[in-house]
Amino acid sequence: MSSINLSAFTENASRLGARIQETLSERTRDLALTRSVASSYFDVPEDKVKNVRKQLDSSSDREKLDGIKTLIALISKGRDVSEFFPDVVKNVASQNLEIRKLVYIYLLRYAESEPDLALLSINSFQKDLTDSNPLIRAMALRVLSGIKVPLIGNIVVLAIKKCAADVSPYVRKAAALAMIKCYNMDPSHLSSLIPILSGLLKDKSPLAIGSVALAFQAICPTRLDLLHQNYRRLCRMLVDADEWGQVDLLDLLARYARTMLPKPERIDDMDQDMKLLLECAEPSFMSRNPSVVLAVTRLFHYLAPPSERHKYVDPLLRLLPRSKEIERIVLSYLVVLSHDSPSLFAPLHARFYVRATNIYSTKRDKIRILLNLATAENYQPLTREFMAYADDSDDRFVSDAIHALGRCARLVPQSMPDCVIALMSCISKNSSDAALSASVVVLKSLIQSKLPSRNSVASSTISPSHGTLEVIAKLAGKIEQIKHPSARACVLWLVGQYASSDGIQSNGIPGIVEWAPDVLRRTVKTFSSEAPIVKLQVITLATKLHLLAGEHDILSRLIRYTFSLARYDLNYDVRDRARMLGSLLTGIFPTAVNGSSERSGDAIGTEGVGGVVLRREQVMLVLFEGKQGVVETESWSDEHNLLGSLETVLGRSMGLDSARRLPDWLEEGTEPSLRDNEDDEINVSPFTPAAVRSMTAPGHFSNMTPVVLTPRTASPLGPAANQPGKGGWEDLDAFYGSESAESGSDEDDDDSEGEEDSEVEPNDSERREGIGEDGGDLDDNGYHLQEVDPGQ
């Protein structure tokens, strides 16, 4: 009997086993199939695309999922799959959350192009708004507001209204965001949205509040009066909001404070509400999110008294090593900040040294910052840095670095000698073309700005070791190595301008320095192949030399040759300049320049032609004093200097009046009593996340019991009568101080530390962990392991 049973059992068992194996192998085949499919959604063959419709109609969730995934993959590839819209819409109420989410993604993409069909799905979303799952409620609202069909505007407003009163903060957050979409779709809903918004502003949840602030900025940025009653509470909620919410909330509060609060001049007589904002915002400097740090920086830079500005220096600099993108953006803001308050950053200049691997815009901004920070104390390391950068392999940056030397010399007069030595060394050593030509241009403008008139040549030098003339002589000697046209032109101009040998011993032609004619000789040789800008300067040099040296046999011939070359040049500017300069000289040297041109029949140059003829002194004035002003190569632009603005980063206008610009201060702030709110008096310490409080031991609820201070009646009698009110606030602050200290210690001490002191195991306090020290247990991964006993 038992044996029969046993055999029957084994038979059954083996049959079952076979069955299981069969199913399993089937499933695994399926599995293998799906796995290969998963990665090949992107390479679906055409016939499979046709199959999608059938899949979407199928009763199996797996088929449907496969179908909708194929469609999403096609969207990804940039293909228009709107033809499947009717089939997809049918699945909008699918029980499978994953299918539903993918359907939503599809819907949002094509709803606008298929408004009629999209309307079919509205009912299902309205039903979802009452679902028990907050995720589904929020999703339904998000899709409903995302379908940009103006026809359903009123339905969306109703849905928003319903969700704004939802119990879940996540849904309320979605409601705030939906308001923006609704308003953008049809601004005429503003009047019905504002009451919902002002209701949401009272939201107690730190999760939703950031999006509410965002919606406020998007929908009714000018209705700051709605914030009066909520201002103080919003300030206190700041620290608990999520990081994106903090950014939006900070922007909103900064705008409110600029419009409604008096401008704080000094830290000790700040408006209490301003003080509250700054105190509540300050801990956010410790956020890991760079955009939060910047939002607080904006607040402190644009609103706080200048004495508070030092607080943002370290937090901002800490962002630099995060990533090259963040470094690039933060640096462009630091250019603005270091310009506005250089003394804050000057001791930290080494943090802005350029690395060879930085990207160009980072390098450029670092140089700008270093220049902003240059002082009489730190110019030496800075000029050494700029010198090092002149060897960079990026020509643009090399030129920036050399121009920086010039700027530094001008900004910090003491640095002039160092900078000139540095520039000269760039010229004498085997520098790149870029370094060489930039140095020449910079030296020229330095000489020009230091020596506005040629008369002072002999007496003035720009550096103790390098007389101006020595510098020019050296440049003149290098004329053949200097390839860049504008640099060559600079040298020629310098030679002409300072060629006068007044008061200097000269071995050459009297009246001019001895090396000047040679420069002319050398450049005339290559005249035909020079750039127009160089040719112009060659003629100018020739004219100046002629004027200074007077008639000199060889020189005159050289000059005449120059002019005849110029007269027949291909470039009309060169021809015109030659004529102009030639006629300038006619009064002094009737034949010198135009002698050879008599035969050419050039009417202007020939003798006997009427017109004004200038005397020698007048010509001197025209030629040498004509160029008085020195053009600043780089000047500070006031245009793009707003923190946190794309325009500042790009250095160009985005074509809009920036919404990021903060409003101007009012003459006087608004009445503080406007912001009095009785709900505010029941309060929690600003630094304890409310969520965490409720999670800690029950003992904490004692802290949560509302502390109702004696309600103050808002005084309508103006500022004088308001004084007691302010006094009241100071008391409240003191109260917060003590409360936060108390609650802080309560939190960890009340229920844990008291017992802990007695319960800590001896090894707990003695075994101290040192990283990389050889004591302690190392596990396989190199962790020092230690057992920690619970505190309770």
Next chain:
Amino acid sequence: MAIDGLIILEPSGRPIIQTNFRTTSPVYPLLHIDAFNDALAKSPNGQLDPVIYISGHQGPSACCHTECGDLKLLCPVSGDIDPLYVFAFLSTFVDVLSDYLGEVSTSSIREHFDVVYQLLEEMLDDGHPLTTERNALSDIVLPPSLLNKILSVTGVSGLSKASATPFSSPIPWRKAGVRYNNNEIYFDVVEDLRAIVNKSGTVLSSNAWGRIESNSRLSGTPDLVLSFLNPTVLQDCSFHSCVRLQRWIRDKSLSFVPPDGRFVLMEYRHGPSSSTTLDSTRQLTIPFALSPSITIQEHGGSFDLSVTSRISSKPIEQLVVELYLGEGATSANCLASGGASWGFDPKTLTLRWELSKITQGSTNTLRGTFTSSASPARPSRAFRITFDIPQHSFSGVKVDKLKVAGENFKVFKGVRGRSTGDIEWRW
């Protein structure tokens, strides 16, 4: 202030993921993709400004972009938005992606594109960041796993549903109802030394940037207090949002309810304090010394480098010396001592010398020549040197103890140190 959308490009420059765009014009994303690819092709050695200005016929816009593995992430923005906000979002998104997919690459994105779309849908609502906390996200978008795949294949769809009660946790960064058999928490103290050394070997600027990466596997809602023996070495700290800032301000200990799983608990700087930056003696010491000698000639040059370790207690691992040989560099020919490897990458024009391990007392040299079509050759003015030192800390920060409150179980904690460095050495 909103992001217009997000595009992920594969290495070929074609988009694989594209979110819905706020603007109605279908040309808009295409314009940005083209402008980006164009700018990338034109940029010398791949260095591209992270924000590109784009003038379209609908008005100016900008393209913020970053890279992640072999992929490029593009965020077109129009209107005046803080680019820092965009990059902060992008880095959060990349963190979440790598949490979900492990390695983020073309193939992993292609395989799980539906998950990526779902994530984007939850993280970005009409250009505004929505849910970015990883603990909250994992409640609503299931991470891809083999188990989920098997479940979906076998048709047990009920099980693969995301948590039935999303957003039920009162703490936004921690999910509710976490249970572990073994309760453990690990702290990785990772420090990255960034320094610049000038031609004479003097350190010009140096800072160690530390971060404490944690991996929490604790049940329930534990309330932890982590204290340090020497908190004064930590400067310019920043914290995960779970840390109670007031407590840190008061007594320099970290009091927090940790998120579940991996997170960065805090970041800090260790280096010369603001007032002593100018004093070169207060700079951190570089754990090695490089003595370079380079001669530049008409079409190339020769070099002779040697590296020695300056720390006795631990070996320096994975020391990599890189030198960009400049536009037009064609080849290099070197001899490396002691089994170190070297290479020249013709694409980035960079010479790379890799030393897997150096200890004190040993001298490692690299001698060789390089050729260039440029005359004279213009190699970069500085070496870039990166390295690893396991079990080492520049700041010497020491964890004192960890106290647990709120839960009644034994907790194992593990603390591990690691150091890396990225030094610019000028020659």
